[in-house]
Amino acid sequence: xxxxxxxxxxxxxxxxxxxxxxxxxxxxxxxxxxxxxxxxxxxxxxxxxxxxxxxxxxxxxxxxxxxxxxxxxxxxxxxxxxxxxxxxxxxxxxxxxxxxxxxxxxxxxxxxxxxxxxxxxxxxxxxxxxxxxxxxxxxxxxxxxxxxxxxxxxxxxxxxxxxxxxxxxxxxxxxxxxxxxxxxxxxxxxxxxxxxxxxxxxxxxxxxxxxxxxxxxxxxxxxxxxxxxxxxxxxxxxxxxxxxxxxxxxxxxxxxxxxxxxxxxxxxxxxxxxxxxxxxxxxxxxxxxxxxxxxx
Numbered sequence: 001x002x003x004x005x006x007x008x009x010x011x012x013x014x015x016x017x018x019x020x021x022x023x024x025x026x027x028x029x030x031x032x033x034x035x036x037x038x039x040x041x042x043x044x045x046x047x048x049x050x051x052x053x054x055x056x057x058x059x060x061x062x063x064x065x066x067x068x069x070x071x072x073x074x075x076x077x078x079x080x081x082x083x084x085x086x087x088x089x090x091x092x093x094x095x096x097x098x099x100x101x102x103x104x105x106x107x108x109x110x111x112x113x114x115x116x117x118x119x120x121x122x123x124x125x126x127x128x129x130x131x132x133x134x135x136x137x138x139x140x141x142x143x144x145x146x147x148x149x150x151x152x153x154x155x156x157x158x159x160x161x162x163x164x165x166x167x168x169x170x171x172x173x174x175x176x177x178x179x180x181x182x183x184x185x186x187x188x189x190x191x192x193x194x195x196x197x198x199x200x201x202x203x204x205x206x207x208x209x210x211x212x213x214x215x216x217x218x219x220x221x222x223x224x225x226x227x228x229x230x231x232x233x234x235x236x237x238x239x240x241x242x243x244x245x246x247x248x249x250x251x252x253x254x255x256x257x258x259x260x261x262x263x264x265x266x267x268x269x270x271x272x273x274x275x276x277x278x279x280x281x282x283x284x285x286x287x288x289x290x291x292x293x294x295x296x
Contacts, residue, residue, distance in 0.1 A: 005247025008239045009255035010290070015236040017262040021270060022228030029221035030214050032084050033207035038225055040076070040195045041211075043233035047188040056182040058189075060175075065189060067175035072190035075168020076233075077197050083161035089154030098158035100133045100257050105166035107250030113170055114177070116248050125292030126254045132286025136260050136279050169240070169249050176245040183245070187238045254289075261286045 026035045051058065060068075086095040103126055110116040118126070172190070175181060202208030215222040243252040261283050268275055 002246070005243045005245070005252055006255060008246065009243035009252045010258070012236050012239040012243060013256050013258045013262055015231040015239065016256070016259050017266055019228045019232035019236060020259065020263065021266060022224045022231065026221045026224035026228060029218045029224075031207070032087075033202055033205075034209065034211070034214060035221075035225055035228070036080065036084070037195070037198050037202050037208050038211050038215075039229040039233055040191050040198065042226060042229040043237075044188065044191050044195055046230065046234045047184055047191065047238075050184050051182075051188060054184070056185050058185050060181060060185070060189070061178060064175040064178050064181060067171045067178070068186055068189040069193040071168045071171035071175070072192075072194040073197065074164050074171060076190065076194040079161050079164020079168055082157045082164060086154050086158035086161055089151050089157060095154075095158045095161070096260050098155060099162045099165065100130055100260070101159070102162040102166040103130065103250055103254035103257050105163055106169050106253040107248075109167055109170045110173070110249040114173060114249070116250070118248065118250055121292060122248075122251065125289050126250060127289070128292060129254050129258065129286050129289030132282045132284070132289055133257060133260050135282030135285060136264065166253060169244055169253055172241055173244045173249050176241070181245075183238045183241045186241050187233070190237065190241075191233055258286055258290060 023032075023035055023039065050056070083095065083099065086098070107116075107118060107126065172186065175186065199208065215225070240252070240256060243256065264275060264279050264283055
Protein backbone atom coordinates (compact mmCIF):
# COMPACT_ATOMS: atom_id res chain seq x y z
CA UNK A 1 0.00 0.00 0.00
CA UNK A 2 1.02 3.62 -0.57
CA UNK A 3 1.66 5.40 2.74
CA UNK A 4 2.67 8.77 1.25
CA UNK A 5 0.01 10.62 3.24
CA UNK A 6 0.78 8.92 6.56
CA UNK A 7 4.55 9.31 6.19
CA UNK A 8 4.14 12.98 5.22
CA UNK A 9 1.98 13.54 8.29
CA UNK A 10 4.60 11.92 10.55
CA UNK A 11 7.37 14.04 9.01
CA UNK A 12 5.16 17.09 9.55
CA UNK A 13 4.82 16.25 13.25
CA UNK A 14 8.60 15.82 13.55
CA UNK A 15 9.28 19.18 11.90
CA UNK A 16 6.62 20.94 13.98
CA UNK A 17 8.22 19.52 17.13
CA UNK A 18 11.45 21.36 16.34
CA UNK A 19 9.47 24.38 15.20
CA UNK A 20 7.91 24.72 18.65
CA UNK A 21 11.41 24.76 20.19
CA UNK A 22 12.74 27.34 17.71
CA UNK A 23 9.74 29.67 17.98
CA UNK A 24 9.58 29.41 21.78
CA UNK A 25 13.21 30.50 22.02
CA UNK A 26 12.70 33.29 19.48
CA UNK A 27 9.44 34.43 21.09
CA UNK A 28 11.10 34.84 24.48
CA UNK A 29 13.54 37.28 22.90
CA UNK A 30 11.40 39.37 20.52
CA UNK A 31 7.75 38.48 21.19
CA UNK A 32 5.34 35.95 19.72
CA UNK A 33 3.58 38.29 17.26
CA UNK A 34 6.90 39.50 15.84
CA UNK A 35 8.03 35.90 15.36
CA UNK A 36 4.68 34.71 14.01
CA UNK A 37 4.47 37.29 11.23
CA UNK A 38 8.17 37.16 10.38
CA UNK A 39 8.09 33.35 10.06
CA UNK A 40 5.27 33.60 7.51
CA UNK A 41 7.06 36.29 5.51
CA UNK A 42 10.26 34.24 5.41
CA UNK A 43 8.35 31.09 4.47
CA UNK A 44 6.59 32.99 1.70
CA UNK A 45 9.99 33.99 0.28
CA UNK A 46 11.31 30.41 0.49
CA UNK A 47 8.20 29.11 -1.24
CA UNK A 48 8.27 31.72 -4.00
CA UNK A 49 11.92 30.95 -4.76
CA UNK A 50 11.16 27.21 -4.78
CA UNK A 51 8.21 27.69 -7.12
CA UNK A 52 10.25 29.83 -9.54
CA UNK A 53 13.35 27.59 -9.51
CA UNK A 54 11.36 24.36 -9.85
CA UNK A 55 8.94 25.97 -12.30
CA UNK A 56 5.88 24.83 -10.34
CA UNK A 57 2.55 26.01 -11.66
CA UNK A 58 0.41 28.56 -9.86
CA UNK A 59 -2.38 28.09 -12.38
CA UNK A 60 -5.22 27.13 -10.07
CA UNK A 61 -8.93 27.51 -10.54
CA UNK A 62 -10.69 30.38 -8.79
CA UNK A 63 -12.41 27.94 -6.41
CA UNK A 64 -9.12 26.25 -5.51
CA UNK A 65 -7.60 29.63 -4.68
CA UNK A 66 -10.72 30.52 -2.69
CA UNK A 67 -10.51 27.36 -0.59
CA UNK A 68 -6.76 27.77 0.03
CA UNK A 69 -7.14 31.41 1.05
CA UNK A 70 -10.00 30.45 3.34
CA UNK A 71 -7.87 27.64 4.75
CA UNK A 72 -5.06 30.08 5.51
CA UNK A 73 -7.40 32.56 7.16
CA UNK A 74 -9.03 29.93 9.35
CA UNK A 75 -5.97 27.82 10.14
CA UNK A 76 -3.06 30.27 10.23
CA UNK A 77 -4.80 33.53 11.17
CA UNK A 78 -7.79 32.44 13.28
CA UNK A 79 -6.43 29.15 14.66
CA UNK A 80 -2.88 30.27 15.45
CA UNK A 81 -4.04 33.58 16.92
CA UNK A 82 -6.29 31.89 19.45
CA UNK A 83 -3.69 29.22 20.19
CA UNK A 84 -1.23 31.96 21.18
CA UNK A 85 -3.92 33.61 23.32
CA UNK A 86 -4.56 30.27 25.01
CA UNK A 87 -0.85 29.96 25.80
CA UNK A 88 -1.03 33.31 27.59
CA UNK A 89 -4.02 32.27 29.71
CA UNK A 90 -3.60 28.58 30.53
CA UNK A 91 -0.09 27.79 29.31
CA UNK A 92 1.18 25.16 26.88
CA UNK A 93 0.14 22.06 28.84
CA UNK A 94 -3.62 22.58 28.79
CA UNK A 95 -3.51 24.35 25.43
CA UNK A 96 -1.80 21.38 23.76
CA UNK A 97 -4.19 18.96 25.41
CA UNK A 98 -7.23 20.81 24.08
CA UNK A 99 -5.56 21.27 20.68
CA UNK A 100 -5.32 17.48 20.46
CA UNK A 101 -9.07 17.60 19.84
CA UNK A 102 -8.40 18.99 16.35
CA UNK A 103 -8.25 15.53 14.67
CA UNK A 104 -11.69 14.66 16.02
CA UNK A 105 -12.97 18.06 14.94
CA UNK A 106 -11.40 17.64 11.50
CA UNK A 107 -12.86 14.15 11.10
CA UNK A 108 -16.29 15.37 12.18
CA UNK A 109 -16.21 18.29 9.73
CA UNK A 110 -14.90 15.97 6.99
CA UNK A 111 -17.80 13.59 7.66
CA UNK A 112 -20.38 16.32 7.04
CA UNK A 113 -18.52 18.46 4.47
CA UNK A 114 -16.62 15.86 2.41
CA UNK A 115 -18.58 12.69 3.04
CA UNK A 116 -15.46 10.96 4.36
CA UNK A 117 -15.93 7.91 6.55
CA UNK A 118 -13.59 6.06 8.87
CA UNK A 119 -13.55 2.33 9.52
CA UNK A 120 -13.97 1.00 13.04
CA UNK A 121 -10.21 0.38 13.22
CA UNK A 122 -9.59 3.92 12.04
CA UNK A 123 -11.74 5.32 14.83
CA UNK A 124 -10.02 3.06 17.36
CA UNK A 125 -6.61 4.25 16.12
CA UNK A 126 -7.60 7.90 16.50
CA UNK A 127 -8.98 7.32 20.00
CA UNK A 128 -5.86 5.42 21.13
CA UNK A 129 -3.58 8.10 19.69
CA UNK A 130 -5.49 10.85 21.47
CA UNK A 131 -5.41 8.89 24.74
CA UNK A 132 -1.63 8.59 24.43
CA UNK A 133 -1.28 12.31 23.75
CA UNK A 134 -3.51 13.11 26.72
CA UNK A 135 -1.49 10.90 29.07
CA UNK A 136 1.67 12.80 28.22
CA UNK A 137 0.30 16.32 28.10
CA UNK A 138 -1.88 16.13 31.21
CA UNK A 139 0.98 15.08 33.48
CA UNK A 140 3.45 17.56 32.02
CA UNK A 141 4.26 20.06 34.76
CA UNK A 142 4.63 23.76 34.06
CA UNK A 143 7.75 25.69 34.93
CA UNK A 144 8.04 26.11 38.71
CA UNK A 145 7.51 29.87 38.39
CA UNK A 146 4.45 29.46 36.20
CA UNK A 147 1.44 31.60 37.03
CA UNK A 148 -0.89 29.79 34.64
CA UNK A 149 -4.27 28.80 36.04
CA UNK A 150 -7.24 27.00 34.57
CA UNK A 151 -9.66 29.57 33.19
CA UNK A 152 -12.78 29.26 31.09
CA UNK A 153 -11.63 31.91 28.65
CA UNK A 154 -8.26 30.17 28.18
CA UNK A 155 -9.93 26.82 27.55
CA UNK A 156 -12.30 28.51 25.10
CA UNK A 157 -9.39 30.11 23.22
CA UNK A 158 -7.63 26.73 22.95
CA UNK A 159 -10.82 25.13 21.68
CA UNK A 160 -11.11 27.85 19.02
CA UNK A 161 -7.49 27.12 18.07
CA UNK A 162 -8.34 23.44 17.64
CA UNK A 163 -11.38 24.31 15.55
CA UNK A 164 -9.26 26.62 13.38
CA UNK A 165 -6.62 23.96 12.81
CA UNK A 166 -9.15 21.26 12.00
CA UNK A 167 -11.32 23.43 9.76
CA UNK A 168 -8.26 24.85 7.99
CA UNK A 169 -7.27 21.35 6.86
CA UNK A 170 -10.79 20.69 5.63
CA UNK A 171 -10.83 23.69 3.31
CA UNK A 172 -7.36 22.82 2.04
CA UNK A 173 -8.64 19.31 1.33
CA UNK A 174 -11.51 20.81 -0.65
CA UNK A 175 -9.03 22.62 -2.89
CA UNK A 176 -7.16 19.36 -3.60
CA UNK A 177 -10.43 17.58 -4.32
CA UNK A 178 -11.10 20.01 -7.19
CA UNK A 179 -7.97 19.00 -9.08
CA UNK A 180 -4.21 18.39 -8.83
CA UNK A 181 -2.24 21.10 -7.01
CA UNK A 182 1.45 21.32 -6.27
CA UNK A 183 1.86 21.37 -2.49
CA UNK A 184 4.42 24.20 -2.55
CA UNK A 185 2.08 26.35 -4.62
CA UNK A 186 -0.83 25.59 -2.29
CA UNK A 187 1.24 26.47 0.78
CA UNK A 188 2.37 29.73 -0.83
CA UNK A 189 -1.23 30.78 -1.40
CA UNK A 190 -2.22 29.90 2.18
CA UNK A 191 0.72 31.75 3.71
CA UNK A 192 0.72 34.83 1.46
CA UNK A 193 -2.99 35.39 2.07
CA UNK A 194 -2.38 35.09 5.82
CA UNK A 195 0.45 37.64 5.69
CA UNK A 196 -1.78 40.10 3.82
CA UNK A 197 -4.17 39.97 6.76
CA UNK A 198 -1.79 39.68 9.72
CA UNK A 199 0.89 42.19 8.72
CA UNK A 200 -1.24 45.37 8.61
CA UNK A 201 -3.15 44.30 11.72
CA UNK A 202 0.09 43.65 13.60
CA UNK A 203 1.53 47.03 12.56
CA UNK A 204 -1.62 48.97 13.47
CA UNK A 205 -1.78 47.20 16.83
CA UNK A 206 1.84 48.11 17.51
CA UNK A 207 2.77 44.45 17.90
CA UNK A 208 4.97 44.19 14.80
CA UNK A 209 8.05 46.36 14.35
CA UNK A 210 10.64 46.72 11.61
CA UNK A 211 12.21 43.24 11.48
CA UNK A 212 15.60 44.59 10.37
CA UNK A 213 15.79 46.77 13.48
CA UNK A 214 14.50 44.07 15.81
CA UNK A 215 16.69 41.22 14.59
CA UNK A 216 19.79 43.38 14.26
CA UNK A 217 19.72 43.58 18.04
CA UNK A 218 18.65 39.94 18.51
CA UNK A 219 20.73 37.80 16.15
CA UNK A 220 20.04 34.65 18.17
CA UNK A 221 16.32 35.23 17.77
CA UNK A 222 16.88 35.65 14.03
CA UNK A 223 18.62 32.27 13.83
CA UNK A 224 15.77 30.58 15.72
CA UNK A 225 13.15 32.34 13.58
CA UNK A 226 14.85 31.27 10.35
CA UNK A 227 15.16 27.69 11.55
CA UNK A 228 11.54 27.65 12.69
CA UNK A 229 10.27 29.17 9.46
CA UNK A 230 12.00 26.43 7.45
CA UNK A 231 10.75 23.57 9.64
CA UNK A 232 7.27 25.01 10.17
CA UNK A 233 5.47 27.08 7.53
CA UNK A 234 7.84 26.13 4.70
CA UNK A 235 8.38 22.36 4.92
CA UNK A 236 5.90 21.52 7.69
CA UNK A 237 2.78 23.06 6.18
CA UNK A 238 3.76 21.83 2.70
CA UNK A 239 4.08 18.26 3.99
CA UNK A 240 0.78 18.63 5.89
CA UNK A 241 -0.95 19.47 2.60
CA UNK A 242 0.78 16.53 0.94
CA UNK A 243 -0.54 14.38 3.79
CA UNK A 244 -4.19 15.43 3.48
CA UNK A 245 -4.03 15.09 -0.30
CA UNK A 246 -3.00 11.41 0.00
CA UNK A 247 -5.00 10.21 2.99
CA UNK A 248 -8.12 11.06 4.97
CA UNK A 249 -8.12 14.29 6.93
CA UNK A 250 -8.91 12.56 10.23
CA UNK A 251 -5.96 10.17 9.88
CA UNK A 252 -3.51 12.85 8.71
CA UNK A 253 -4.44 15.33 11.44
CA UNK A 254 -4.25 12.63 14.11
CA UNK A 255 -0.72 11.63 13.12
CA UNK A 256 0.28 15.30 12.97
CA UNK A 257 -1.06 15.68 16.51
CA UNK A 258 1.72 13.47 17.86
CA UNK A 259 3.90 16.57 18.29
CA UNK A 260 3.68 16.40 22.14
CA UNK A 261 4.98 12.83 21.98
CA UNK A 262 7.81 13.58 19.58
CA UNK A 263 8.83 16.52 21.76
CA UNK A 264 9.73 14.18 24.64
CA UNK A 265 13.15 13.05 23.39
CA UNK A 266 13.81 16.54 22.01
CA UNK A 267 13.26 18.34 25.32
CA UNK A 268 15.19 15.58 27.08
CA UNK A 269 18.16 16.29 24.79
CA UNK A 270 17.83 20.09 24.52
CA UNK A 271 16.58 21.04 27.99
CA UNK A 272 17.74 17.95 29.92
CA UNK A 273 14.19 17.41 31.22
CA UNK A 274 13.58 14.25 33.23
CA UNK A 275 10.95 12.00 31.65
CA UNK A 276 8.37 10.33 33.89
CA UNK A 277 6.88 6.87 33.46
CA UNK A 278 3.64 8.50 32.29
CA UNK A 279 5.57 10.12 29.46
CA UNK A 280 6.93 6.76 28.36
CA UNK A 281 3.56 4.99 28.68
CA UNK A 282 1.83 7.80 26.80
CA UNK A 283 4.40 7.61 24.03
CA UNK A 284 3.93 3.83 23.69
CA UNK A 285 0.13 4.18 23.60
CA UNK A 286 0.36 6.97 21.02
CA UNK A 287 2.71 4.98 18.79
CA UNK A 288 0.29 2.04 19.03
CA UNK A 289 -2.51 4.29 17.83
CA UNK A 290 -0.42 5.58 14.94
CA UNK A 291 0.50 1.99 14.02
CA UNK A 292 -3.18 1.10 13.82
CA UNK A 293 -3.73 4.07 11.51
CA UNK A 294 -0.95 2.77 9.27
CA UNK A 295 -2.41 -0.73 9.16
CA UNK A 296 -6.05 0.08 8.26
